[in-house]
Amino acid sequence: MGSPNYTFQGWLGKGPDSVEGKMVWEQYEPKTWSESDVDIKITHCGICGSDIHTLRSGWGPTLYPCCVGHEIVGHAVRVGKDVKKDIKVGDRVGIGAQNSSCLRPDCEECAAGMENHCRRMVGTYNGKYPDGSKSYGGYADYARAPSHFVFKIPDAIPSAEAAPMLCGGITVYSPLKKNGCGPGKKVGIVGIGGLGHFGLLFAKALGADKVVAISRTSAKKEDAKKMGADDFIATDEDKKWAKTHARSLDLIVSTVSSPKMPLMDYLSLLRTNGQFIQVGAPEDPIPAFSAFALIGKGVKIGGSMIGAPHEIDEMLQLAAEKGVKPWIQERPLKDANQAVVDMDAGKARYRICLVNEAHAKL
Incomplete structure (x- = not known):
């Protein structure tokens, strides 16, 4: 040609x-x-x-x-x-x-x-x-x-819905799947925006026992519930949220790009051997935290970047089968x-x- x-x-x-x-x-x-x-x-x-x-x-x-x-x-x-x-x-x-x-x-x-x-x-x-x-x-x-x-692109997914899955979707699907999201797991998604809403949709599609949306205010609470969230934490409105929900989650995926995140409080939500995965990419450094937040419960902090080609194919098939609609x-x-x-x-x-x-x- x-x-x-x-x-x-x-x-x-x-x-x-x-x-x-x-x-x-x-x-x-x-x-x-x-x-x-x-x-x-x-x-x-x-x-x-x-x-x-x-x-x-x-x-x-x-x-x-x-x-x-x-x-x-x-x-x-x-x-x-x-x-x-x-x-x-x-x-x-x-x-x-x-x-x-x-x-x-x-x-x-x-x-x-x-x-x-x-x-x-x-x-x-x-x-x-x-x-x-x-x-x-x-x-x-x-x-x-x-x-x-x-x-x-699978026939079951309209083009306008498939497009944002190819970065926004895979960016949260990959860490959810790799870190054990599924039956028996309780998962938190920090930030209910373009990435976070995919986090709720895919955590539910992967079969997590409980999906918790975490945001600064309750403005998006009803939307989050429609996306599959079983519970909602508004960190600016509930002053005791970190204590109330301590040791309640196996996995947290943070999608926020603000460097002002209350990282120590997020870590307090994890159960023993829990994992905190950062996918949002702030332009400035994230806050410092105490090593004891990791040592005490054996928790891990990690990161994830988009996903490999085989994961994208896998995500598209899951979205088609489960009817995931961004x-x-x-x-x-x-x-x-x-x-x-x-x-x-x-x-x-x-x-x-x-x-x-x-x-x-x-």
Whole structure:
């Protein structure tokens, strides 16, 4: 197959002020084509908190110009001759937050199915491939990705719901599954936002005995209950919450990105040998804590980053089988600037998905 008859263009951030609604629509040069790649005509792209941090260089200097968006769903329009996955032109497929890893047999992480922890990982946007070409995300018409990181979307999941699962969903599904969420376990989810609402949905889908939503106020209590929460802790409203609920949870997944979290109190909620897993990524250090919070009950603090390709496939199948339905707001791709501003202001309930209306109608 020769050169494609389409161009790559999308919303580009040119500087830190792009997060203020100042992205510009322009053409760009995607990664160098490889015969193991897939090109996707984008129909939907979720907005992730990572997009906000990256647009404003919150986690470090961004490689401007940058097209963010790593919750991408669309249709394959070009499939390289060396693609080993069962992907054909016309298939509905998606890309998550990772676009590449080395996949070398001598790479400890890749060889063990932990590609998301590969030292040579390339993000779906704001990254550079070994040949020096840049990765660009999904606030765009088309996306290009190595086929190892392209996923077929089950028929049972609508595209607008599948898109935010590819980062927001897997970011909480992976630590829940890896750390034993299921029958016999009591699980807490800190933060009821884009990530946290997925935490409640997947903790329930995985069969946890009890799912507890933890938030600063009770403003989202009724929503959390509808998402599957069996109990709700409002930390700003109940001054005795840490004592009342002490030693009640086996696993806590924290999705908050604020460095002001009451970490010591969260740890008090864990039972003996409990685990606290942080997935939210604050731009500043998290609070200090006493070693005795760990020693006394043998609890562990850990972290998790997105998920490996096999976990994404597994998550999509579970979502299809259990009917997991994220709470989303669809917005036109042409309104991406305003959608980013609204996301940054905390107005999403609970995930915003951009719809490329020209492509979605096809």
